[in-house]
Amino acid sequence: MSYTVHEVAELSGVTIKTLYHYQKIGLLMPESIAENGYRYYGDKELKRLQQILFYRELEFSLENIKNALDNEPDRLNCLREQYSLIKAREQRHAHILRTLEETIQHEEKGVPMSKEKMFNGLNKKEWEEAIAGQNEHLQEKYDYKIDTSEIDADAMNKKANEAAEFMSFMVTSLKNGVSVNDKSVSDAIEKHIKFMQQDMSIDANGFAAQTRFLMTDDFHRKMMEDQQTGLSYYICFAAENYAGKLI
Amino acid sequence: MSYTVHEVAELSGVTIKTLYHYQKIGLLMPESIAENGYRYYGDKELKRLQQILFYRELEFSLENIKNALDNEPDRLNCLREQYSLIKAREQRHAHILRTLEETIQHEEKGVPMSKEKMFNGLNKKEWEEAIAGQNEHLQEKYDYKIDTSEIDADAMNKKANEAAEFMSFMVTSLKNGVSVNDKSVSDAIEKHIKFMQQDMSIDANGFAAQTRFLMTDDFHRKMMEDQQTGLSYYICFAAENYAGKLI
DNA sequence: TATAATCTCTTACCTCAGGTCGGAGTCAAA
DNA sequence: TTTGACTCCGACCTGAGGTAAGAGATTATA
Known part of the structure; x- marks a missing residue:
């Protein structure tokens, strides 16, 4: 034809x-x-x-x-790669959308907005720097940038900061479709547990039990699901998977 | 300043x-x-x-x-308009993403794809024509086009329809924070399994195993997570929970 | 069969949203 | 006072095409 x-x-x-x-x-x-x-x-x-x-x-x-x-003459590989690139772009757009929403809210209330926040997500330079070194695979291959920086760090104290970092990492992983089996996820959990061990006695199984509680308990689940739909389930799976691996 | x-x-x-x-x-x-x-x-x-x-x-x-x-010197109006335009763009992107997914599936199975479908969403000309006359407000004002052709209901046969219905129910439950323990969720799973039993032999445990596979398999998880972040984990929990209850 | 209408090829030039380069003036600090 | 950073402005360049025009090819209609 x-x-x-x-x-x-x-x-x-x-x-x-x-x-x-x-x-x-x-x-x-x-x-x-x-x-x-x-x-x-x-x-x-x-x-x-x-x-x-x-x-x-x-x-x-x-x-x-x-x-x-x-x-990359293999069509299927190409298509799959395009798929993840499009998914990555979605994140950047989500970021811009949030900035737009925040701007609308500020404008509605007549409250001035910080100049940095005003250009969150729009400022390409900024997030290209912020993510330097990450997602090397796609960057090297395509010179394509992915937005993963989400939270404003120094607004919180150390503890909350670590927790938020962990959560944000899990959100990103969940959104990127990273398997709970992935090493990066296990590593993050390990690090998180080690951090918690500084001021409490908890092990992998304890952590898994805790996440299961957070998932089954209506109130806590709501808190997590508000942050990101599916998060409570993802974290629970990840934690149980991590604990299971150690046996 | x-x-x-x-x-x-x-x-x-x-x-x-x-x-x-x-x-x-x-x-x-x-x-x-x-x-x-x-x-x-x-x-x-x-x-x-x-x-x-x-x-x-x-x-x-x-x-x-x-x-x-x-x-439109009124900033708030501008921002709101930008908001809806960005939302509209999301639709177009969703369309492209679906075409990409379909292409991947066709390629995986080695089945050829219709030439029109291949360029669904990519063909700007086409969707500009398809929506001619619609969204006059934005078009007149901005010459911006919105993708409105989204669901082609009758394109699906009954089977796909039931599956879609089940999925959409699970998406809604997940988004509304409904616990996997909730009776409505169990009922939906029961109904879905009964439907599947019409042309295959599967029980609650088989279904649970299947959903776990869908979650652990990278490609299938991607497909589900694309539909709704967290969906693969939620469904797997729900299925396992349902199977567990029956014991 | 002649003619008109449509399709196609190719080249030359245009556009838009900037980037690059260069020369020269300006400002703050050492 | 000199150095280094900042600023201005113009001239030219770039990528991804669009437009216009001349000329040949194909198809439909009279």
Whole structure:
């Protein structure tokens, strides 16, 4: 099955000019070119175009897209990677949305807002710095930045701070679809338990029991679920999984 | 309070060059210009810049932003409008994400996908046409399009329908903080299992095992978590709880 | 079969939202 | 007074296309 420029344009919503452009920069070549110069695209080309558009949607430069597709010729891997990138972008947008909500609330009450908060999530420079070193995999490969900094740290004292950090990490993991089996999750739990051990006697099983209580108890569950839907269940699973591993 | 270009750049993450550019096109003028030519911005300008960035995030052209801000000088209205636009964009992204998911599933099974479906949500032309005449308010004012074609109910057969109904019920319960112990949850699971028993042999324990698999398997968990954060964990708990009760 | 309407190719130039570079003036601190 | 950081402004560059125009190809209609 082969398609004319017009048909491809119609199907994909891209203009003929854009197809020509992609050909010129070697991003998407026609399957064949007739003697009269007419270009025809096949199924393989349509699939590649689809992937180009997914990446374009993520604001990759055409050059980056070319690299991504050429370095990862396995379509399924590409698609999965695009999936997690889109998920990552969602976080940034959630951040911006929160800033917008906060701004509306401040404006409604007529209370002035801190200048830093005003640009939370919008300030690309800032969060690119804040997350330097994180998510190396995607960053190296795509130069794509992921927003993971959520809480304002120094507003809390040390204890609350550690707890909030742990929670925020779990929220991020939950939102990113990280398995409770993942080493990063186990590590976080281990660290959290060690911290708690500074002023109380608790072990992995005790912690698991505690999280199960937090999940079953209506009041505490509500507190956690308000922070992030699903959090109480996730943490409980993670804690039980961690305790189970130690046996 | 007034800020130098450097300070504004630092706060907002925008470059000095961009500030200059905005000044040149009359989008954001400094509050004052000293005799030495230095430009200074006040609180009012920072607020305007914030709004510019919200709009820019929504891919409005600078000219459109100028019009939007000049025609709607009421900040609160602007912010609210931006809020609904961002919400609308979320829909479009959800659409794209679904196309990506479907593509992954087709690719996994090696089944070819219809060419139209391949570009669902990506085809801007298409959804601009599909919603012609709708959302006139925003379109007239901003030339911004909203994706409204979301659910194609009759596209699903009965089976998928029941599953979707069950899932949607669980999502609602999770979001409302309903305990997995709650009778409504047990009842829904019972009903769902009975339905499945029509064409397969499964019991409460089998179902619990299945949900645990869905939670532990990276790909399936991703699918569920995408629908609602925490869903895979909630359903697994609920299923295990239901199976446990029967003993 | 002739003609009109549509499609296609290619090149040259335009646009938008900035980035880069360079020269020159300005300011604060050592 | 000199150094280093900050600022201004203009000229030119970039990416991802859009527009316009001339010319050949194909298809539909008279």
